[in-house]
Every structure is written in C-alpha cells, then in structure tokens.
Amino acid sequence: MKSTLDYSSEELQQVLQKTTDIVLDQYARLTEQKGFHAFEPKEVASWFHEALPQESSDPIALLDLVKEKVLDTATGNLGPNMYAYVMAGGNQISTIADFLTSTINQNATKWHLGHAMTEIEKRVVAWTAEMIGFTPEAGGVMVSGGSAATLTGLTVARNVFFREHKLNQAGLFGMKPFTVYCSSETHNSTDKSVALLGIGTDQLRRIPADADFKMDLHALEEQIKIDITAGYTPFCIVGNAGTVNTGAIDDLRGLAKIAEHYKMWFHVDGAYGGLIASLDEMKHLYEGIELADSVALDFHKWLYQPFEIGCTLVRNWGLLRESYFKQADYLDTSLEASNQRLEFNEHYFQLSRNAKAFKVWMSLKAYGFKQIQAMMRKDLDLTRYLEKQIQASADFELLTQSDLAIACFRYLGPDPSRALDEGAIAELNQALIPALEADGRVFITGTRLKGKFVIRACIINHRKSEASIDYLLDVIRDVGSKLIPV
Numbered sequence: 001m002k003s004t005l006d007y008s009s010e011e012l013q014q015v016l017q018k019t020t021d022i023v024l025d026q027y028a029r030l031t032e033q034k035g036f037h038a039f040e041p042k043e044v045a046s047w048f049h050e051a052l053p054q055e056s057s058d059p060i061a062l063l064d065l066v067k068e069k070v071l072d073t074a075t076g077n078l079g080p081n082m083y084a085y086v087m088a089g090g091n092q093i094s095t096i097a098d099f100l101t102s103t104i105n106q107n108a109t110k111w112h113l114g115h116a117m118t119e120i121e122k123r124v125v126a127w128t129a130e131m132i133g134f135t136p137e138a139g140g141v142m143v144s145g146g147s148a149a150t151l152t153g154l155t156v157a158r159n160v161f162f163r164e165h166k167l168n169q170a171g172l173f174g175m176k177p178f179t180v181y182c183s184s185e186t187h188n189s190t191d192k193s194v195a196l197l198g199i200g201t202d203q204l205r206r207i208p209a210d211a212d213f214k215m216d217l218h219a220l221e222e223q224i225k226i227d228i229t230a231g232y233t234p235f236c237i238v239g240n241a242g243t244v245n246t247g248a249i250d251d252l253r254g255l256a257k258i259a260e261h262y263k264m265w266f267h268v269d270g271a272y273g274g275l276i277a278s279l280d281e282m283k284h285l286y287e288g289i290e291l292a293d294s295v296a297l298d299f300h301k302w303l304y305q306p307f308e309i310g311c312t313l314v315r316n317w318g319l320l321r322e323s324y325f326k327q328a329d330y331l332d333t334s335l336e337a338s339n340q341r342l343e344f345n346e347h348y349f350q351l352s353r354n355a356k357a358f359k360v361w362m363s364l365k366a367y368g369f370k371q372i373q374a375m376m377r378k379d380l381d382l383t384r385y386l387e388k389q390i391q392a393s394a395d396f397e398l399l400t401q402s403d404l405a406i407a408c409f410r411y412l413g414p415d416p417s418r419a420l421d422e423g424a425i426a427e428l429n430q431a432l433i434p435a436l437e438a439d440g441r442v443f444i445t446g447t448r449l450k451g452k453f454v455i456r457a458c459i460i461n462h463r464k465s466e467a468s469i470d471y472l473l474d475v476i477r478d479v480g481s482k483l484i485p486v
C-alpha cells in the first residue's frame with residue numbers, strides 16, 4: 001500500500017497528458033457530435049454494473065474506459081445539435097477553472113478558508129449587478145442553478161418580509177396564510193420553493209398570461225384584492241425575465257409598481273433570460289428589473305458556464321445575513337485578526353461550498369464580457385433565422401415570436417397538398433419527439449402552449465451557425481416524413 005493517494009510526478013504527468021488528449025479529441029469532433037445517443041437504460045447500467053472496486057487500477061486504462069463509455073456517448077450539450085431544454089455549451093476556460101479550483105480544493109465558506117475565492121465571489125456579485133443594471137450595493141451568492149437561486153430569493157423574502165414573526169425560530173405555526181403570485185408560465189422551481197418554504201402551493205396564485213405569454217397585470221391586481229378581502233396576506237410577486245417555454249418577459253416595471261403599492265416583495269426569475277438585460281438593444285424589455293428585491297440568475301445558461309452555477313442577488317448583504325446567519329462556536333469569527341472578512345456561510349444555507357465564482361471570473365477575464373455578449377447576440381440572431389426559415393417553409397408552422405432565443409413550432413408533414421387535420425398534426429409532432437431521440441442526430445424536446453403540443457428549440461450555444469439551424473430542420477423533415485403513413 002502506498003502512503004498517500006498521490007501519483008508520482010511522472011505518473012501524474014502521463015495522466016494529465018492522456019486527459020489533455022481526450023479533451024482535445026472532444027473539441028476536434030465537435031461538429032459531428034450527435035445530439036443524443038439512444039441506449040436502453042439496461043445497457044448503460046450494464047457498463048457500470050460491478051462490485052465495489054477494492055484494488056487499484058491503471059489510471060490510463062481507466063481514462064480509456066471513461067472516454068469510451070462516458071465522454072464519447074455523452075449527450076451533445078457541447079456541440080451544435082442540442083436544442084432541448086436550456087443547455088448551453090460551456091466554455092473552455094471555465095473547464096480549466098473548474099479543474100484548477102478542484103486542484104487547490106478551496107472551501108468557499110469562511111474567508112480564511114479561501115480568501116481569494118471569497119473576494120472573487122464578491123467581485124462576481126458586483127459584476128453581475130452591473131450586467132443587469134441592479135444596485136451596486138447588491139449582496140449575492142453563487143448557488144447550484146436557477147432553482148436554488150429562486151429558493152434563496154424566496155427564503156430571504158419570507159424571512160425578511162415577516163421579520164417580526166422571527167420565522168427561523170418560530171416557524172410558520174399560527175400565522176395567517178400568505179400568498180405568492182406568478183404567471184401561468186412561471187417555472188416550477190417557484191412551486192418547489194413555495195412548497196419547501198412551508199408556504200404551500202395552495203397559496204401560489206398562477207395568474208393567466210396574455211397572448212404573448214406575459215402576466216396579465218389586471219388579473220394579478222384583481223386576485224390580490226380578492227385575497228386581501230378573503231383575509232390572506234399578499235406577500236410576494238414572482239416576475240419572469242424570460243419564461244422557459246417561450247422566453248416571455250413580464251412587464252417588470254408594472255409588476256414592481258403593483259408590488260410597491262401593496263407593499264409586497266418583488267422577486268424576478270431571470271434564470272433563462274435575465275442576463276440578456278445586459279444588451280443595450282434589449283434593455284427596454286427589462287425595465288423594472290432594477291426595482292426587484294431579489295433576482296435569480298443562471299450562469300450555466302447565458303454566461304455559457306459548465307454546470308452548475310446560478311446566482312441570487314438581493315439589495316444588500318445584510319438581507320442575506322439576516323436570513324442565514326446562525327451562531328455556532330465552531331464557526332466563531334470573534335478571535336480572527338480582521339472583522340472585514342465576508343463569511344459566505346453566514347450569507348447562505350451551505351457550509352462547505354465549491355468556489356463556483358472562479359470559473360465566471362476567469363471566463364470574463366479571458367474572453368471579455370463584450371465577446372460573451374456577442375455570443376448572446378448570435379443566439380438571438382440564429383433564432384430569428386430559424387423563425388424565418390420556418391415561416392418560409394410550407395411544411396412547418398411557427399407558433400411563437402420570442403424576444404429571446406426560443407422558437408416553438410410544428411411540423412406539418414411532407415406534402416402541403418395533402419394537408420393533415422389538427423388531430424393528425426398533434427399526433428405527428430408528439431411522435432416526432434421520441435423518433436428524433438431514437439435518431440439522435442439532433443436533440444430537441446417539446447412543450448405545451450395553452451394546451452397545444454409544440455416542438456421547442458432553445459438556441460443557447462456559441463458553437464451554432466446558420467448551417468446548424470438548416471441541419472435541424474432537415475433532420476426533422478427526414479425523421480418526420482417517415483412517420484406519415486403512405
């Protein structure tokens with residue numbers, strides 16, 4: 001038995017070289033990367049079905065196995081053929097940042113456990129506030145993603161809004177129910193957060209959306225009045241800065257006004273679209289985001305970061321600390337040399353945390369925000385291109401006109417002279433999703449818009465081009481036409 005887990009310097013050199021070769025190979029074969037590899041769960045499980053390994057194995061052989069079974073069969077998030085959900089392609093410098101972060105194994109929890117990482121995270125919080133035009137006083141924290149970012153925002157909201165009830169001590173027992181408002185289009189992470197916070201989804205009011213999938217402000221105000229009359233305390237409005245279905249951006253200024261009038265908290269779910277507020281030509285769509293009490297953002301979306309990283313911003317650091325600080329002798333800071341230290345464990349639920357902000361910091365330094373913004377613009381332009389191609393094709397139908405980079409559409413069949421009826425079109429498009437998965441050349445999923453099933457393309461990858469978009473439509477035509485009985 002060796003006395004440590006470390007390899008010798010020569011051995012490590014070989015392992016790193018092998019890793020480098022594998023990484024370079026991934027990028028060399030990017031354009032041919034399939035969207036999806038159709039395997040049965042049983043088969044994939046069989047690759048890993050073995051007893052707990054007791055003995056060491058050759059790391060080079062292990063990397064060969066990893067390349068074959070894990071990397072080369074990976075779902076094509078990196079490449080240009082991914083359109084499902086909101087899957088950004090990552091970026092090279094952040095991959096290296098993650099590797100370096102793990103190398104020094106910093107714990108981004110207490111300042112003296114990672115001083116550079118703590119200050120970098122504070123810097124990234126300030127940069128993020130600047131990107132979306134939020135207050136420079138903002139406090140914030142890196143979290144696992146948009147879901148955690150909304151949970152964090154609503155946790156602070158609940159604790160700060162009902163400050164006099166001391167909810168962290170007393171819990172919700174004996175309180176009158178309070179209500180949360182969002183639109184029919186809001187992501188289900190709001191439902192999950194409301195459930196986890198003990199508010200209960202019965203108290204979540206889903207307000208209807210208009211024809212553009214934006215919250216109907218009149219209906220919102222009516223519902224607030226109804227709830228007040230019924231004895232509820234309207235507490236929080238969740239606005240969308242880009243819905244996941246269609247990229248709809250609510251009238252954030254209008255929502256902020258209503259929140260102010262009824263003295264409510266205003267949270268913005270900007271997980272999908274929030275960062276687009278940084279583009280001058282798009283800013284007008286986001287007016288009012290600067291008035292939010294809390295904002296949820298996702299950096300593994302439009303900052304092209306590898307998973308996982310999201311961010312919650314609130315108006316100042318004190319709000320986070322008020323919600324999360326809990327004294328403990330083993331974390332006491334009173335004996336430390338300086339009281340200028342910001343302790344992330346006092347501003348968030350996690351104690352041990354990886355230093356997520358480091359990859360954002362490195363990529364902003366390496367590429368510059370202008371270049372990242374150029375990639376955002378490319379995604380928006382390619383979506384406009386896709387919409388144009390669909391509208392110009394007799395065999396496709398466009399169902400949304402998004403401000404962001406999501407297009408919802410249907411395939412109508414190969415022969416416009418033999419028009420399918422509504423039922424057949426619905427059936428064809430639902431059949432297309434598993435058929436495209438089995439084919440694997442592109443990966444795309446569907447959703448429902450006001451009950452109607454549609455194919456949904458989300459374009460959020462700096463490696464896409466017009467040729468990728470043409471390829472998407474060609475593959476759908478090819479797979480779809482074979483689903484039509486002749």
Ligand SMILES: *Cc1c(COP(=O)(O)O)cnc(C)c1O
Nearest residue numbers: 145146147187189243244271272
């Ligand atoms: C992606 C998304 C979420 C969830 O974010 P995760 O990072 O997947 O947890 C929440 N809201 C919206 C609008 C999203 O697009």
